[in-house]
Each structure stands twice: as structure tokens, then as C-alpha cells.
Amino acid sequence: MRRSGIRRGGTPLVRLRRRLGLERNELRRRVDRVQRLIALGLLLVLLGVAPPLAALAANWSYRAGTGAEHAERANRHQVVATVTSTGGFGSSSDRYIHETVQATWPGPNGKPRVGTLPTWNDVKVGAHRTIWIDAGGNPTVHPRPHSRTVTDAVYAGAAAVLGCAVPVLFSYALVRHRCDRHRDEMWEADWARLDSAGHNPRS
Incomplete structure (x- = not known):
């Protein structure tokens, strides 16, 4: 018997959107929407800052390596x-x-x-x-080979991207931790209201 897409949780793209909190869901709370907006904002910051810095770092490394190539070839x-x-x-x-x-x-x-x-x-x-x-x-x-210059430029660009990504990921981790604590407090408050009303299914 063919298994339905509902049982599988939808397509991989749908599951990814759900995991990232990008799909529409009326059950989402304000803290969930705030977390999602902050995550999107941090992603936009990363996409806006990382590529230019990576290009600058790679270009600087390439120019320095090319200069070292010329100097070593002239003196050796x-x-x-x-x-x-x-x-x-x-x-x-x-x-x-x-x-x-x-x-x-x-x-x-x-x-x-x-x-x-x-x-x-x-x-x-x-x-x-x-x-x-x-x-x-x-x-x-x-003398310094040109392949080393190219490799160093690639490493410099990758290091720039990593240097931008680390603080962004750290910031999101702090936001996620804060939002999780707020969700836990809301959850406990909901259970307390059920306890006071005598409708707590845990009792």
C-alpha cells in the first residue's frame, strides 16, 4: 500500500520549511514569530556582510601572494x-x-x-x-608557486565567511535560548491555570 505524504510529513522542502519555522501556522505564538523574524534578520545580515568581506579577504590575500611570487622570482x-x-x-x-x-x-x-x-x-x-x-x-x-597563492586566497575567503557566521550563529543561539525559556514559562503558566481550574490532565 502506498504511503501518503501526510504520514511522511510532506516533501523534504516542506519539512525543511517547517523545521525552520517558515511555513504559515495559526497556532504559532508571538514568541515563535519574533524568533523567526530575528532568525531571518540575522540571515540577511550574514548574506549581506559575508560575501563582500570574503571577496575583500580573498582579493587581499591574492594580491599579497602575487607580490610575494614576483619578489621571490626576482631575487631567486x-x-x-x-x-x-x-x-x-x-x-x-x-x-x-x-x-x-x-x-x-x-x-x-x-x-x-x-x-x-x-x-x-x-x-x-x-x-x-x-x-x-x-x-x-x-x-x-x-619561488612561491601560483597554486599556493590561489589556495591561500580561497582559505582567506572561507575564513572571512566563517568569521562572519560564528557571531551570527552565536547571536541566534542566545535568541533561541531566550525564546525557549519564555516558551517554558508560558507552558508552566498554562498548566498552572489548568490546575487552578481543576482540568489538569496530568493529575
């Missing part, structure tokens, strides 16, 4: 390092001790620089590896 370049000895270890002050190799590479002024580099598999004296160096000729990581 690749050179070929040549291994001069193997079997070294990193400083004990490092968080982790890594095996290293001694190597030499051309500095920014053309003079050779000597230092340590992390080792790699099957490394031998005379092996070559392309490395990144900064303006001072010291080994460094590759």
Missing part, C-alpha cells in the same frame, strides 16, 4: 651545484639531523660559493644538481 634563480664530498651530517641544532653533501656553486657575483646541501640517492663526488639560491647566494627553496 637557479644554478648548478657540484658535489665535492659526501658523508656529512646536518647540524645537531636542526630539528632533524639529515645527511648532507659538500658542494660548490656559482654565486651572484660569479665567485664560487661552498656549502652543504641535503644528499640524494646515488650521489657521488662530481655529481651535479640544480638548486635555487637567493640574492646572497645561499641555497633556498623554489
Whole structure:
């Protein structure tokens, strides 16, 4: 036998509207309508504030990341390092001790620089590896990739939305708590009137 929509509580949209208190119901009390209006007002505030702030935060993060990309690409370049000895270890002050190799590479002024580099598999004296160096000729990581800039911008926008949503949700939680207390007081007052009239079904 086919189950009716009444038994299921209506369509998902109807159930959602009922849960959010958006459907018309003559049995709703004034406190219910006030809570619903405040909830709608807070939602409108969130929708009005969050998108612009998210756009500003994402744009600021993107511009800062793009600037960092250009600066790092201008101050870092690749050179070929040549291994001069193997079997070294990193400083004990490092968080982790890594095996290293001694190597030499051309500095920014053309003079050779000597230092340590992390080792790699099957490394031998005379092996070559392309490395990144900064303006001072010291080994460094590759310049900031554009994908990181995009990711940071997305995170910044999401953080802005979350930062707007938290106080709004907190405010609604306070309103809901206050309205629930008022509803409980009204409920107890109704039971008290029934008790005084001798029509309390709980007795």
C-alpha cells in the first residue's frame, strides 16, 4: 500500500520549511514569530556582510601572494651545484639531523660559493644538481608557486565567511535560548491555570 505524504510529513522542502519555522501556522505564538523574524534578520545580515568581506579577504590575500611570487622570482634563480664530498651530517641544532653533501656553486657575483646541501640517492663526488639560491647566494627553496597563492586566497575567503557566521550563529543561539525559556514559562503558566481550574490532565 502506498504511503501518503501526510504520514511522511510532506516533501523534504516542506519539512525543511517547517523545521525552520517558515511555513504559515495559526497556532504559532508571538514568541515563535519574533524568533523567526530575528532568525531571518540575522540571515540577511550574514548574506549581506559575508560575501563582500570574503571577496575583500580573498582579493587581499591574492594580491599579497602575487607580490610575494614576483619578489621571490626576482631575487631567486637557479644554478648548478657540484658535489665535492659526501658523508656529512646536518647540524645537531636542526630539528632533524639529515645527511648532507659538500658542494660548490656559482654565486651572484660569479665567485664560487661552498656549502652543504641535503644528499640524494646515488650521489657521488662530481655529481651535479640544480638548486635555487637567493640574492646572497645561499641555497633556498623554489619561488612561491601560483597554486599556493590561489589556495591561500580561497582559505582567506572561507575564513572571512566563517568569521562572519560564528557571531551570527552565536547571536541566534542566545535568541533561541531566550525564546525557549519564555516558551517554558508560558507552558508552566498554562498548566498552572489548568490546575487552578481543576482540568489538569496530568493529575
